[in-house]
Structures are given as C-alpha cells and as structure tokens.
Amino acid sequence: MTQRIAFEPAYVLSRRPYRETSALLEIFSESHGRMGLVARGAQSAQSKLRGLLEPFRPLLLSWSERGDLGTLTGAESAAPLPPLSGEAVFCGWYVNELLLRLTTRHDPHPALFALYRETLALLLEGDEARTLRVFEKRLLAELGYGLLLPPDLDPARQYRYDWDQGPLPAERGYRGDSLRALATETFETPQQLREARTLLREALARHGAGVELQTPRLRREMRAALEAHA
Numbered sequence: 001m002t003q004r005i006a007f008e009p010a011y012v013l014s015r016r017p018y019r020e021t022s023a024l025l026e027i028f029s030e031s032h033g034r035m036g037l038v039a040r041g042a043q044s045a046q047s048k049l050r051g052l053l054e055p056f057r058p059l060l061l062s063w064s065e066r067g068d069l070g071t072l073t074g075a076e077s078a079a080p081l082p083p084l085s086g087e088a089v090f091c092g093w094y095v096n097e098l099l100l101r102l103t104t105r106h107d108p109h110p111a112l113f114a115l116y117r118e119t120l121a122l123l124l125e126g127d128e129a130r131t132l133r134v135f136e137k138r139l140l141a142e143l144g145y146g147l148l149l150p151p152d153l154d155p156a157r158q159y160r161y162d163w164d165q166g167p168l169p170a171e172r173g174y175r176g177d178s179l180r181a182l183a184t185e186t187f188e189t190p191q192q193l194r195e196a197r198t199l200l201r202e203a204l205a206r207h208g209a210g211v212e213l214q215t216p217r218l219r220r221e222m223r224a225a226l227e228a229h230a
Contacts, residue, residue: 003065008032009078010061011116012053013096017043025053025072027061028099028116033108037063039072049075056084056092056120068105081120088123091132095119098136102143102208112142129193134185136200145207147199149183161199163206174199 010029018024023042027035042049052059052075062074084092095116103109115138122131140146148166153159155177159167167179178195181187187196 001066004062004073005029005032005065005070006062006074007060008062009113010035010059011057011120012055012059013100014055015039015053021047023053026100028103028113029061030110030113031108032106034099034103034105035063035065035070036068036105037061037070037072039075042072052077055096057081058117082124084120084123087128088126091123091128092120094132095135098139098204102139102204109142112139115139115142129197130185130187133182133187133193133196133200136204137182137185137196140200140203140207143207145203147182147203149179151180151183153179153183155180161202 008029008031010027012025013028013034014026015023018038021041021044023039025037025039027037029035039049039053041047042053044050049072058078058081060076060078061072063070063072065071099112099116103112115135119131119135137147147161150166153167153176155175157176158170158173159176159179160170160173162168167174167176174195175191178192179199181189181192182196182199187193
C-alpha cells in the first residue's frame with residue numbers, strides 16, 4: 001500500500017547522486033523521523049530542485065512511500081535562513097552525521113526535530129562548542145541513553161563515570177563542577193567544556209557512533225592544511 005505525505009517539515013541530512021540524473025536523499029522530518037527518498041531528476045541542470053535540496057535548509061517535502069525507500073513528489077522552502085559558514089558548517093555536518101548514525105528510518109522524534117532546528121539557529125549565532133555539547137547531551141537523552149548526573153555532586157571532587165551507576169568518587173577523572181555544568185548546560189570555563197566533550201563522545205561511541213565520525217577528521221585535516229600554508 002502506498003502512503004502519501006504532503007508538505008512535511010524536513011531537512012536534508014545527506015544527498016548523493018543516484019543513477020544518471022536523480023539523487024538519493026536522507027532526510028529528517030518532523031512527524032516521520034529519518035527517511036530515505038529518491039529525488040528523480042534532481043541532478044539535471046534544468047531541475048528546479050537542484051539548488052533547493054541542500055542540507056541545513058528548512059523545507060516542506062512531499063513524497064510517496066512504499067517500502068523502505070520513498071519517492072520525492074514535491075519540495076519548497078519553508079523559511080528563509082542564512083547559510084552556515086566557517087566553523088559552523090563543520091558543526092552542522094557533525095550534527096547531521098550523528099543523526100545518520102544514531103537514528104533509524106521511520107522512527108519519529110518530534111522533540112529531536114525541534115532540537116535540531118534550534119541547534120542550527122544557535123550555530124548561526126556562534127558559540128559552537130556549547131551548542132554541540134547541549135545537542136549531544138539532549139540527543140542521547142531523547143534516544144533513551146541519557147547520562148546519570150545527580151544534582152548533589154561535589155564541585156571540588158573528582159569522579160569517574162560508571163555507565164550503570166553514574167559518577168563515582170575517584171582520585172582521577174571528571175571534576176564535579178564539570179559534571180554539574182553538563183547537567184545544567186551552563187558551561188563557564190573551557191575545562192568544563194573539554195570534560196563534557198570527552199564524556200559525551202564516550203557515551204556516543206557506546207551507543208552507535210563507535211566508528212570514527214568523518215566530520216571531525218575532515219575538520220582536523222583542513223585545519224592542518226591551512227596551518228601548513230600559513
């Protein structure tokens with residue numbers, strides 16, 4: 001049975017050529033979650049979709065669905081949005097890559113869709129490090145892998161993180177003030193952000209992002225190339 005979806009708020013997470021003139025899209029939609037769609041003719045020079053189906057752009061998409069892969073039947077811009085630039089582009093690709101790795105097709109996450117939209121808006125404003133840490137933390141929670149961060153942690157103590165019990169006192173590990181900053185999403189020092197990044201990356205690796213993510217590697221390589229030519 002064919003299902004038809006019309007004017008669904010969505011974003012393109014990835015796009016790659018498919019056959020001669022078509023494109024294969026992975027999208028993230030508000031009511032249907034992540035979907036795979038074939039955009040027929042979208043790669044041709046005459047296609048009106050060619051410049052529209054780009055990542056980070058809010059869209060209204062229509063498609064017909066039969067089985068795991070749908071067929072795009074319509075697309076239009078949902079709202080004007082300035083393009084990401086500079087470091088924010090890598091941050092956006094990193095967020096997309098996390099969604100591709102950790103979500104499954106046909107699994108709706110309206111709250112995660114709202115978080116994604118908010119994250120893109122915050123990346124336009126800067127403060128990328130805090131924005132990414134908050135996204136990672138809330139992504140894990142939305143998928144059922146939320147960190148255990150009790151409110152009574154001693155900010156002056158060190159803790160190790162046990163994946164079943166949460167923070168446990170230790171001689172070395174994460175500072176209590178860093179774990180509290182992560183719990184409240186109020187980072188005040190670079191050390192708090194660094195320790196939050198380490199713990200969140202470990203959590204993400206445990207729950208599906210264990211294979212090296214491509215975006216951070218590409219970001220490091222580009223920075224190294226720019227420094228070499230400076």
